[in-house]
Amino acid sequence: MIKAIVFDVDDTLYDLSGPFKEAFHELYPLEELDLEGAFLASRRYSDSVYAKSLSGEMSMEDMYVYRFQNAFHDYGKNMDAQEALHFQEIYEKHQHMIHMTEAMQEFLKELSDKMVLGIITNGPSGHQWDKIRALEATRWIPKDHVFISGEYGVAKPERRIFELVQEKLKLQPQEFCYVGDSYENDIEGAKGAGWNAIWYNHRNHRPKGSAEPDYMVRSEKELLELLSQVASGK
Template identity: 40%
Template structure:
């Protein structure tokens, strides 16, 4: 592969850790680790659905932040006010300013950088919020600013073909030598595959495999597995 493009949230770092810490601080109920894992996955389900509505202009970003945590907690029989939901969001943003790359991802980025691979980022979200995370993760050590693509700045979001085509044109990609790595099957895998790219599903949440016409070339269940693939000179046909 000549070009490796990464998602950010829950691909390069453990997004659940920030979420769990916020729940512990902001929600009065006591959760087991298993319950927190389930609550996180539930919140991501609502987050993805509501993000699509915000992109379509059906709801504001503020409403998205309020509704996603309220809806997730309601599945656990917990009701909070809109004000409490915004307090949760503010605490969550504060926790995200402490995020750090998976150790193996940091090693992988250095490996690919030393091999002179073209590296890039494609992430959904607002420009300001995602830029904050990218800065916290210090991704500029390996990836130049002009190779960082945020849906809020582009005007198109994954999984639409448009966002992938914009990157193809800007980076002059060869689709056969480009692989996209992400944790969301719908946004990352379907998006990349329908654009004609190769894809690796970072399924460290161990979500059930999907029966879909679009299939990733590889599925990995940890950052260490992802690193091993590229240590062994990754080829989609292996």
């Protein structure tokens, strides 16, 4: 029986592409670009070197430069290091104005009365806490149920970060259900730890491994309907 539902943050509790697109329009109001494609490319480049930034092999600034230079270059826009860091600065500003949909807020309020709720998210501690505060997620998810990779020196998809949550919440792997948008980090990570997993595949990604999510949904409506069934034990 599922006793705890644990969420990813970026592109799961809110639409991560919104701040990215708003930052681009602020900096380059007269330019046109495939921003959805550039956004997805930036996520891929970020994921490919995140472990290096976490271990200290690559600084966070170098990671920001790497992901934005490469992502925008893929779509025909060249960006030097200073410009990439400026884009990150504006991107972060817009991330401080993020919000959940009303449907997600209402659902978490209802779900918090029935289930143990938590968060596992990759990223620097301060940056991720800024997002969590902007989302007001701790209205429903206790602060000590929030696990940020930058605070523990271990990141999804590594098994250890899921084990830390198990130890904290004193539950068995099969009693957890993880919800996330990233196949590599969220689904492979959760299934590798023996958890149940829901792939919130609202960007229609293709899986790149052998892990099988227990369910896949493609819209917030589908996700909330499924989680309602999970919470009711169906």
